[in-house]
Amino acid sequence: xxxxxxxxxxxxxxxxxxxxxxxxxxxxxxxxxxxxxxxxxxxxxxxxxxxxxxxxxxxxxxxxxxxxxxxxxxxxxxxxxxxxxxxxxxxxxxxxxxxxxxxxxxxxxxxxxxxxxxxxxxxxxxxxxxxxxxxxxxxxxxxxxxxxxxxxxxxxxxxxxxxxxxxxxxxxxxxxxxxxxxxxxxxxxxxxxxxxxxxxxxxxxxxxxxxxxxxxxxxxxxxxxxxxxxxxxxxxxxxxxxxxxxxxxxxxxxxxxxxxxxxxxxxxxxxxxxxxxxxxxxxxxxxxxxxxxxxxxxxxxxxxxx
Amino acid sequence: xxxxxxxxxxxxxxxxxxxxxxxxxxxxxxxxxxxxxxxxxxxxxxxxxxxxxxxxxxxxxxxxxxxxxxxxxxxxxxxxxxxxxxxxxxxxxxxxxxxxxx
Numbered sequence: 001x002x003x004x005x006x007x008x009x010x011x012x013x014x015x016x017x018x019x020x021x022x023x024x025x026x027x028x029x030x031x032x033x034x035x036x037x038x039x040x041x042x043x044x045x046x047x048x049x050x051x052x053x054x055x056x057x058x059x060x061x062x063x064x065x066x067x068x069x070x071x072x073x074x075x076x077x078x079x080x081x082x083x084x085x086x087x088x089x090x091x092x093x094x095x096x097x098x099x100x101x102x103x104x105x106x107x108x109x110x111x112x113x114x115x116x117x118x119x120x121x122x123x124x125x126x127x128x129x130x131x132x133x134x135x136x137x138x139x140x141x142x143x144x145x146x147x148x149x150x151x152x153x154x155x156x157x158x159x160x161x162x163x164x165x166x167x168x169x170x171x172x173x174x175x176x177x178x179x180x181x182x183x184x185x186x187x188x189x190x191x192x193x194x195x196x197x198x199x200x201x202x203x204x205x206x207x208x209x210x211x212x213x214x215x216x217x218x219x220x221x222x223x224x225x226x227x228x229x230x231x232x233x234x235x236x237x238x239x240x241x242x243x244x245x246x247x248x249x250x251x252x253x254x255x256x257x258x259x260x261x262x263x264x265x266x267x268x269x270x271x272x273x274x275x276x277x278x279x280x281x282x283x284x285x286x287x288x289x290x291x292x293x294x295x296x297x298x299x300x301x302x303x304x305x306x
Numbered sequence: 307x308x309x310x311x312x313x314x315x316x317x318x319x320x321x322x323x324x325x326x327x328x329x330x331x332x333x334x335x336x337x338x339x340x341x342x343x344x345x346x347x348x349x350x351x352x353x354x355x356x357x358x359x360x361x362x363x364x365x366x367x368x369x370x371x372x373x374x375x376x377x378x379x380x381x382x383x384x385x386x387x388x389x390x391x392x393x394x395x396x397x398x399x400x401x402x403x404x405x406x407x408x
Contacts, residue, residue: 020377021379021383022377022379031384035384043395047399050403054403078331078335089320089323089324090320093317093320096369100316293370294363294366298363300359301330301356301358301359305352305355306348306352
């Protein structure tokens with residue numbers, strides 16, 4: 001026969017007295033939301049991987065696409081995105097410090113660290129806007145064949161040429177078009193007059209074509225500068241679509257995170273949590289903010305490194 | 307709740323994440339020749355990137371998101387679905403993907 005104490009305990013279980021997960025419901029709900037969000041992002045990233053494996057020869061190599069760094073000339077692969085990663089990790093750290101200060105009921109420290117977290121988030125969103133701007137404006141330009149394949153211009157030394165270098169010559173032209181708009185006839189005339197120039201697919205082990213074939217491709221095709229959802233100069237159309245979608249969806253998460261952080265920051269200023277006697281809200285938004293950082297770690301690897 | 311004293315453990319994880327990211331960026335820029343050999347359907351370099359990423363993810367989830375200090379039941383509730391479903395989806399898409407459009 002069960003003792004009175006056990007019966008009491010049994011009764012408590014059914015009244016919600018026991019906490020099998022040892023966490024409050026707000027935190028649990030945040031966790032389950034994050035779990036489902038993690039599955040969403042993994043769906044996007046694996047779909048990206050699938051398309052990339054499928055179109056290996058025309059899939060752009062990320063380090064040839066994202067080469068800009070503010071204030072620096074020439075090719076700077078990975079540097080800018082590394083800086084963005086650093087900013088996001090840093091703002092994750094200030095968030096942990098805010099949560100930590102909240103557990104000690106140190107309102108001044110929470111205010112300070114929350115503010116830094118918001119600043120970090122803003123800088124990250126701004127950096128992403130800058131990267132999108134350069135991605136959309138484009139860099140070297142490319143040729144789109146009548147079968148919607150993207151091809152890049154190369155010289156006899158195997159160096160990739162921009163429209164600027166092709167049309168204005170190697171000395172006068174720049175490695176980047178710097179926003180200059182070219183016409184198909186200009187590019188076609190220059191390509192025809194330089195017998196050693198040819199076209200090549202953008203991906204790893206992409207196919208090269210002869211000069212004659214290249215001229216035919218351009219005559220029946222068109223030129224592409226920059227990127228949109230329909231065509232982009234970097235390569236396979238799906239590349240830009242996935243770039244816009246995945247970094248856009250992540251950027252939207254960061255943006256909402258900044259707004260949520262700001263609301264919590266405002267409440268800290270008002271003293272809402274001081275009155276409530278605990279800073280659990282800071283902990284909950286902290287979980288969301290770390291999740292945004294976690295997703296970026298994966299986006300960084302699968303979009304820019306691998 | 308946190309059992310740790312002070313904030314040194316936060317900065318420790320910060321340095322770990324920073325160093326790993328630094329190593330990834332340096333490897334990504336110089337791309338050492340010996341690491342480009344094909345391995346497991348990709349290259350050794352890519353495997354290194356993925357392993358380093360998982361280490362970083364582990365630190366963020368375990369320490370920053372406090373899962374290390376949660377009850378076993380909550381750990382299972384979070385880890386089991388993600389560690390079963392995500393590798394499963396990846397496996398299915400990357401193997402079956404070969405048959406796309408054939």
